[in-house]
Amino acid sequence: MSSDIQIRPANNEAAVILSALGKKTFTDAFAKYNREQDFHRYVDQAFQESTVQQELVDPNTKFFLAYRQKEAIGYLKLRWGQTITQIDDSRAIEIQRIYVNQTEMGQGIGKQLMQTALDYAQTYQFTTIWLGVWEHNPSAITFYKKWGFQTFSSHIFMMGNDPQTDLLMKRSVPSLKITPAQSNDLPAIKKLLQSQQLPTEDVNSQILFQIIKNSSGQVLGCCGLEIHEPFGLLRSLAVDTNFQQQGLGQQLVNSMLVLAKNNHISSLYIITTTAVKFFSQLKFEMVSRNNVPAVIQQTAEFSYLCPDSATVMQYRHL
Numbered sequence: 001m002s003s004d005i006q007i008r009p010a011n012n013e014a015a016v017i018l019s020a021l022g023k024k025t026f027t028d029a030f031a032k033y034n035r036e037q038d039f040h041r042y043v044d045q046a047f048q049e050s051t052v053q054q055e056l057v058d059p060n061t062k063f064f065l066a067y068r069q070k071e072a073i074g075y076l077k078l079r080w081g082q083t084i085t086q087i088d089d090s091r092a093i094e095i096q097r098i099y100v101n102q103t104e105m106g107q108g109i110g111k112q113l114m115q116t117a118l119d120y121a122q123t124y125q126f127t128t129i130w131l132g133v134w135e136h137n138p139s140a141i142t143f144y145k146k147w148g149f150q151t152f153s154s155h156i157f158m159m160g161n162d163p164q165t166d167l168l169m170k171r172s173v174p175s176l177k178i179t180p181a182q183s184n185d186l187p188a189i190k191k192l193l194q195s196q197q198l199p200t201e202d203v204n205s206q207i208l209f210q211i212i213k214n215s216s217g218q219v220l221g222c223c224g225l226e227i228h229e230p231f232g233l234l235r236s237l238a239v240d241t242n243f244q245q246q247g248l249g250q251q252l253v254n255s256m257l258v259l260a261k262n263n264h265i266s267s268l269y270i271i272t273t274t275a276v277k278f279f280s281q282l283k284f285e286m287v288s289r290n291n292v293p294a295v296i297q298q299t300a301e302f303s304y305l306c307p308d309s310a311t312v313m314q315y316r317h318l
Contacts, residue, residue, distance in 0.1 A: 025099035034162065039159060068104070095114075098114065123246065133166060135166065203224070208226075208227070219240075225259055233268075235271070237252060
């Protein structure tokens, strides 16, 4: 894959870029195989700037752009909430478009866009990812098969007034899993913590970290446990900003509660400046700093990394 390519979410101001790129890549790919009048009737509507603008603000649609330096050379369009009748899965997401400039073919950009689609589907807990591909596009069909897609049905796609057959292909989306961190995960953990303005000075392999990774190996969330028998300090809970509000933080804490219990922790503490409500909902209770065990008070988090104004909370139900 090309290392100088960046894949970035498209913002609401990207309609001009997406309209031009969509029209160009679609025309280059299919114009010569279709009747001119039907083809242009479809293209003029589908890639009209106002049409793309409406899609950009649709909450059930997500665009990503592939850039080489500042030039947009490919894009991905995902859509959900409008699943076809052939798919019996309410958590299905469609790859509606994935295109790259013909001059950039063979550089691995399509692979990067496909990985982006799978990562997005996995992180947002979709269970099926599907697409439609023209039956006379063997190179695209082969590409999708290499990514694990299988044909399951077909439907009619209208190219202007010309009915064409698209093969429908799908594959399952693996669920995110919480796993113990390895020593080589520490740089990614520190980077995530820094992005959330959380301390990293004492982060090391002695802390038991649990992490959530997506299929491409990106660390989306982490949480650590310091063991000071019979007590424990829950710390460094962080979720990537792009993937918050998906329940990942709660999953991590629940996993750490099991880990603490398995390590014979009788009482678990957390120090927080911003997440009192979150931890209260998980049955943590506020406790006076003076009532915290001395061994917890002596930790770096308690003694100097977190301000004295931070709230200390305790989980008593292990």
